Structure formats: structure tokens, C-alpha cells
Amino acid sequence: MQTRLAFPSDLPPVRERLREVFGPQKPGQRLDPVSELIKAMLSVRTYDEVTWSAFVRLRAAYPDWKALACAEPWQIAPMIDPVTFSEQKARQLPTLIRVILIQAGEMSLDFLGEMPADEAMAWLTRLPGVGVKVAAATLNFSTLAGRALVVDTHTHRVARRLGLTARNGDAREAQASLSAMVPADWSSEDLFELHWLMKPHGQSICTHFDPACDLCALRDACPRVGVAQDQERSVTPFTPTRVPR
Numbered sequence: 596m597q598t599r600l601a602f603p604s605d606l607p608p609v610r611e612r613l614r615e616v617f618g619p620q621k622p623g624q625r626l627d628p629v630s631e632l633i634k635a636m637l638s639v640r641t642y643d644e645v646t647w648s649a650f651v652r653l654r655a656a657y658p659d660w661k662a663l664a665c666a667e668p669w670q671i672a673p674m675i676d677p678v679t680f681s682e683q684k685a686r687q688l689p690t691l692i693r694v695i696l697i698q699a700g701e702m703s704l705d706f707l708g709e710m711p712a713d714e715a716m717a718w719l720t721r722l723p724g725v726g727v728k729v730a731a732a733t734l735n736f737s738t739l740a741g742r743a744l745v746v747d748t749h750t751h752r753v754a755r756r757l758g759l760t761a762r763n764g765d766a767r768e769a770q771a772s773l774s775a776m777v778p779a780d781w782s783s784e785d786l787f788e789l790h791w792l793m794k795p796h797g798q799s800i801c802t803h804f805d806p807a808c809d810l811c812a813l814r815d816a817c818p819r820v821g822v823a824q825d826q827e828r829s830v831t832p833f834t835p836t837r838v839p840r
């Protein structure tokens with residue numbers, strides 16, 4: 596049986612402890628939803644600073660995103676390089692823009708703000724090449740300020756090691772199970788902060804190789820303290836029940 600986090604509740608104390616380490620995290624300037632969607636597409640498996648540079652170059656070349664619908668992949672790829680999978684993303688972006696224009700009838704995703712977050716997530720993940728992480732980023736980071744939790748590889752790894760998600764679950768399962776734990780009174784900004792606390796924790800302490808468990812603010816509640824890379828290959832069944840509160 597999966598060991599669960601031994602806090603009185605799961606996500607609030609994780610957030611509190613990581614906030615003591617990394618400080619409060621607040622949203623800065625928000626992009627419009629289409630821009631955030633494009634930036635989130637570029638960010639897949641790519642460092643944030645590389646993503647931002649590519650996004651700025653692309654935006655300068657296409658100040659009206661609608662023009663991207665007619666762009667050729669060979670025109671886009673050099674602009675967004677060196678993001679990971681730049682040629683694939685260069686093929687995906689014009690298609691994505693064309694589908695938005697057809698489905699939404701305009702170059703705007705502002706209408707998603709009128710939908711419940713789960714419906715908006717479902718709409719976005721039906722777009723070509725858009726997974727749950729990109730969809731959640733589009734909702735939560737943009738001017739929509741939607742109530743969606745962004746689960747990237749770092750937050751997923753931390754959550755998995757803490758026993759908050761299945762050890763063999765995929766990104767969709769992780770996003771669903773973590774979202775189900777979010778307290779009902781948490782706002783979009785609370786979800787934003789949780790992501791931007793768990794992510795640097797995963798990048799700096801709970802790293803893929805050789806996590807620094809000795810320095811971890813969560814070690815007393817972590818069932819995987821001392822985990823090594825080779826142990827990650829051992830998978831146990833996940834029982835989706837909650838710790839009694």
C-alpha cells in the first residue's frame with residue numbers, strides 16, 4: 596500500500612514548509628491566454644529562460660498570433676531554437692492557431708474564463724499537442740487566472756516521492772490526484788504558489804539524481820527519504836485513499 600504524507604492535511608503543510616524555504620510566490624505580469632498557451636507549448640521539456648527567449652523572438656516576428664496560422668514550420672523553427680523538439684513545435688504551432696480560430700471563431704481564449712476550470716481544461720486538452728500541463732499553465736498563469744494546478748516533471752517527481760500521487764502514474768493521473776487534494780478555499784493564486792514552490796524544490800533539493808534529503812524541509816513526512824535513482828525503478832501499487840484527517 597502506498598504510504599501517504601503524514602501531515603494532518605497534505606498540500607497546505609507542503610506549501611507552508613516550502614514557503615519558509617523559497618519565500619512567498621506571487622504571480623507577476625500575466626500574459627493573455629493565447630500567448631500563455633504558445634509559451635507553455637514552447638516550454639515543454641525546456642528551461643524557463645530558453646522558453647522566454649524563444650517566446651520573445653516569436654512574438655516579435657508575429658505580433659498578431661493569427662499570422663502564425665499561415666507560417667511555415669521552416670520559418671518558425673530557427674526562431675524558437677534551441678527549445679527542445681523545436682522542429683516538432685514549429686509544425687504544431689500553425690496547426691494549433693488554425694484549430695483555435697476554427698473552434699473559438701476568433702484569436703482569443705478569453706471565453707474560457709466563463710467556464711468552470713475542469714471544462715476549460717477539457718476544451719484545451721482537445722487541442723492538438725496540448726497536454727494537461729500546457730492546459731493548466733494556460734489557465735492558471737494567464738490573465739484568466741484559472742483554478743488549475745500546473746504539474747510539471749519537477750512537481751510530479753516531488754509529489755510522487757511524498758506519496759501524494761501514484762509512483763507509476765502519468766502526468767494526467769498526477770494532475771488529477773493532486774487537484775483532488777486542493778482545499779476548496781484555495782484560490783488561483785494559492786495554486787500558482789504551490790506550483791512555484793514545488794518546482795524549485797524539485798529542481799534544487801528533490802532532484803532526479805541524488806536528492807538532497809538531508810536538506811529537505813519535508814523529510815520528516817517523506818516516505819522516500821534517502822531515495823536513490825535505482826530505487827525509483829521499483830514501482831508499488833497505488834491505493835487512491837486519503838489519510839484520515
Ligand code: SF4
Pocket residue numbers: 753756757800801802806807808811812813814817818819820821822
Ligand atoms: S526527503 Fe528526499 S525524496 Fe523526500 S521530498 Fe525531500 S528531497 Fe525529496
